Amino acid sequence: MIFVFCSSAAQKVLPLDTLKLKEAKDMLADDYGNLYIYKSKDFSFTKYDSLGKQLGKMMLTVPYKVQNVQNPLNVPLFSENAQEMKFVDQNMNEIQRIDFKQKFGFIRMAYAEDLQQLWLLDDSTKRLIQYNFRNDTTINSYPFDISFEDLTDMLVYENKIYILTRNHIRIYTPKFEKIFEAPLVNGKRFRRENDTILVITNNSILKYNPEKGMTTVFEDPEAQIVDKNILSYFEINGNKLYLYSLEKVKKPKQEKQPESQPEIIQESTGKPTENSEKKPDETQPEGKSDHTLEQLVEDVREVQTEGVERLTN
Incomplete structure (x- = not known):
């Protein structure tokens, strides 16, 4: 995995007081910079702007x-307990509710593909169901006998079914053919940005690459919750x-270089490689220092100091 998080990249602390963040079970950020805090203690779902002003709340x-x-x-929300999906607007008001109890068995996970279709994992029949909730019709139904142990999220995109558990990501075709699997730690949910599939965990964000597998794009082992938007x-x-x-x-990923690479140091000084091994001119008058060598040593010290500061910050 590629570790690219750097604490020095922090731009600012946002003005949400600790009481609003205390006991947060999850946090999400929309692409306008608004923040959503979900607390499992009282099942509250609250929306704030970037200045900490409350914009809406659901109990x-x-x-x-x-x-x-x-x-x-x-905004789609799914409840396994209530066996329903609901949608809320920008003011956190419910605008639609879909009840699964009357039509299906026991739905373990639901994914809203758009404003018409849902994908449902039915545990009682072990099937993946494509359902048009606008006209109440089942479009397709596929055998999907997976383990529902620790299931945390599902995403469907370009005829691939992405399944997330706390410890794995798995990708299937609708015919239940597994095309990818990788371990991870504390998987929470998917985020799709155009063709990019991301996985949000407790303290990291990973990117799926069909050629390379999973790579880490953001990580802080000390974080309680992480998320991202487009910015x-x-x-x-x-x-x-x-x-x-x-x-x-x-930026740290692009600039970070091993400290012991002489070619990187010499490129910084603008001097050719052989200068670092060149001896002082033996015909030089006694007591006169080699200015070129002294300047090179000084430049090397400056570059090493700058590199250490970047790594430690």
Whole structure:
């Protein structure tokens, strides 16, 4: 995995007080910079702007899983306990509810593909169901006999079924052919950005690459919760909310170089490689120092100091 998180990339601490962040079970950020805090203690789901002003709040009666908030006008939430999916608007008002109890067996996971179709994992029949909730019709139904142990999320994109558990990501075709599997730690949910599939865990964000597998794009082992939108990474750490610029996080990866590579140092000084081994001119008058060698040593010290500061920061 590629470790690219750097604490020096922090731009600012966002002004959400610790009482709002305390006991947060999950946090999501939409692409407008609004933040959503879910607390399992009282099943509350609260929306704030980037300055900490509350924009809306829902008090739920049973646990719900928030699928994503990328479209803040239509946020899908699924409850295994209530066997229903609901959609809320930008003010956190419920705009639609879909009851699965009357039509299906026991739905363990639901994914809203768009504003018409749902994908449902039915545990009682071990089937994957493509359901049009606008006209109440089942489009397709596929045998899907997977283990539902520790199942945390599902995503369907380009005829691939992405299944996430706490310890694995698995990708299938609709015919239940496994095409990819990889271990991970504390998987929480998927996020799709165009063709990019991301996995959010407790303290890291991973990217799926069909050729390379899973690579880490953001990580902080001390974070309690992490998330991202199209512009920034977010984390809750010590009941404080931090925002990191995507460019700032990528920069350490591009600049970080091993300290013991002489060619990198020499490129910084603008001197050719052989200068580092060149002896002082033996015909030089006694007592006169070799200015070229002294300057090179001084440049090397400056570059090494700068490299250490980047790594330690």
